Amino acid sequence: MTLTDTPPARVPTAVGKPILEARGVTMRFGGLTAVKDVDMTVNEGEIVGLIGPNGAGKTTFFNCLTGLYKPTEGQVTLSGDVLPPKPRAVVVAGMARTFQNIRLFANMTALENVMVGRYCRTSSMALTSILRGPKFRREEEATRARAQELLDFVGLGGSTESLARNMPYGDQRRLEIARALATDPKLILLDEPTAGMNPQETKQASDLIFRIRDSGLAVVVIEHDMRFIFNLCDRVLCLVRGEVLVEGTPGEVQSDPRVIEAYIGGGDDDDEDEGPATTKETL
């Protein structure tokens, strides 16, 4: 196969100890097994990619990790602690996510969206808020400053007071990342961060993900854009029909005949805009 036009995969950078460990995660909906016995380990400072054809169970697996679904079997540990299947507990433990179909708070400004992300790391309660003591003002100031900092970080420093619903699509994706980062995660899960983006925006997105990694976070990315994921990730898991088909470095995965077969065999032969079917899939 002509996979040579993809640039060589990145050499894994200094990999730390495991931060997220999913063991035997299985999710059944009635008779359908959407995710079957999936193991995944993410190490500190690592970018892990999750690929697979449509309906392979990638997003379902994400939902199991983040507590939106309670896995039928298996367990997820973050830094050695077992995560309860409750979204809030997962965020508090240090794992944040974005959504495949953007779920911003549309009628709030960009800044307010990110400030909501700070909710679980701040503690002003009713009486503090009503009496407006020094603690309240200090915390509110800090929340605002941190939110602005994160907006600057993702490149939205100029759109602070824009309504989320008025922002361009690419900016909304970045805002969602900023909101997730505001929860001070150790690990961030990105569900199709480049869906619907043009090549230039995709480039910006991958730069952003590298910067997130460089700031000390581990990243897990679901993507369909193969070139994007092979350039980005230290390690890639290919999920097919709810099971891990291959796991390895981008080089190993993209040359694995089973991966190629899973994609071509899936009949997803539409939408190729450049290169052979296996190099860039936009499903």
Next chain:
Amino acid sequence: MSTSTTDLTHGHDDDAVKVPLLERIPGRGSAAAWPLGLAGVLILVGGTFLSWSYTSDVLGDLSVDFYPNGVQICMIALGVAALLFLLAHRGPLHRFGEWLDTAAAVRVLGLGAVAYMVITLGIIAYQSGGLVNINPGGWISLLGALLLAASGLMLVSRQHRDPLFAKTSSWLEISTIVVLMALVLFGAAYALDIGDGGSFLLFLLFVSAVALALTRAGAFTWVGLIAQKNRPVLMLGAFAVAFLFPFTQGGSDENMSIATQVLIFAATALGLNIVVGLAGLLDLGYIAFLGAGAYVGAVLSASAFATIDWKPPFIVVVLVGALFSAMLGLIIGSPTLRVSGDYLAIVTLAFGEIFRFTMGNLDGSNGPDITNGPNGIPAIPDLAIGSFDFGQPHTIAGITLGRFANYYFLLLLIAAIIILVFTRLNNSRIGRGWVAIREDEKAAEAMGVNVFGLKLFAFAGGAFLAGMAGTVKAHHDVSVTPDQYIFLESAFLLAAIVLGGMGTVAGVIVGATILKLLPEKLRFIADYRLLIFGLVLVLMMRFRPEGLIASHRRKLEFHEDDEELAQRIEAVHLEETEVKA
């Protein structure tokens, strides 16, 4: 049209459809429009100085030449307003006209004047038996109104600048606020003094016409902006107006009793607005929390029928009542707030009824004797805090303040506390959490917002505030019975919020005032008030679902697909952040 879209115009701009229709009217844009308007104003005002009616017993007394009464003075005021807009359109006030859609304002005022005159003459003809009883003055004013309306329809809206970006000096802004506040105080006192329903209705029409004209002209965009900018002045002014109101009543208890009822209703609606407007929870049994507070207030009062012997000072009673209500809120909220909206509405509806039946049954034969059953607890004595007896009139600066005025001040304090809680919670971490929950509950949860905790807090907090108001209400009402706390009352509270505007303080106060004051003043519609309110709510849902004075956010929520509105609100928001900084 984008420049003339203002806060109070409908989000979907239907003017775009209307303009071609108006274009077809002959003479539109003709040079005669402006002089015609001036002539209209002169004739309209001139007519008010002549008698309108042959008989002297209709709408006060309209039968005296050169002595305009209230109904006629309204027309003079409207004429002056139209004159100002005409002069701003072309003339010495041109500088202001640059910022306003003066033609639209003249159009609204003209049409309003026509409606006003037609209704007035109709009432005269109907009540005194025929058109023959209308004196020339009435016809002259009607002619003036028609000319003014024609002029308004012929005037063409000029391109004008957006009042949002008008840079005004702070003395102008503050004096505008002061004048507006004074007008509110004067208008409220005047409206309460109107004796007959017809005059009251006409006054209402007059106020609506002027308000709509200012809205159409775009003046409220600017007013909204300066209100944001000078918030402390505005709050201070509003409380000064509310505080001064009893002093305009000359010791009469008649209007003050209405005012206290409005205040109790408004304070309770403000508490409910935390639950409905901020947290987005539909509570159909809120009146039960007011009732719980009232029962605590009654049972712990010095009434001979009170069943509990503990007589703590009133401040303790307030706290006990509030805490008891909050506890009920927690009990009812903790199992039900985990489920989605509709279930909560049903459970709270049932809770309201359960509360009423329970209070009706705790009479000694079905359970412990706490509430005296359906008879309630009568003869609750007036409050006495220190040496201040709320039952006795007091004289301050030569003005006597009666029993209701005393309660009015106490209720004003309670309302102030509720407003403080409302606004401060709204602009805090908790308030942001509530907005996030309203926007997307799942995403909020996934971003670490304590959804259940915040909902329960809103529910119990709202109950706490209602309980507080309830303890005062017990003393104000003298007796507490179960049938004061029926479902209809909860529905009215909700209607006040929907009508006034979800999530704003001013909106709820306006809504509560309208809902409480109208039935008091328009006794002749008392039988149909449910029908009329129902109709009004249906119309509101169709044309202005966010309420009369809505918060930006709520407006956006009700117009999910309106891109233009979203852009406009963002511009307003940016300007507000800028002027505040």
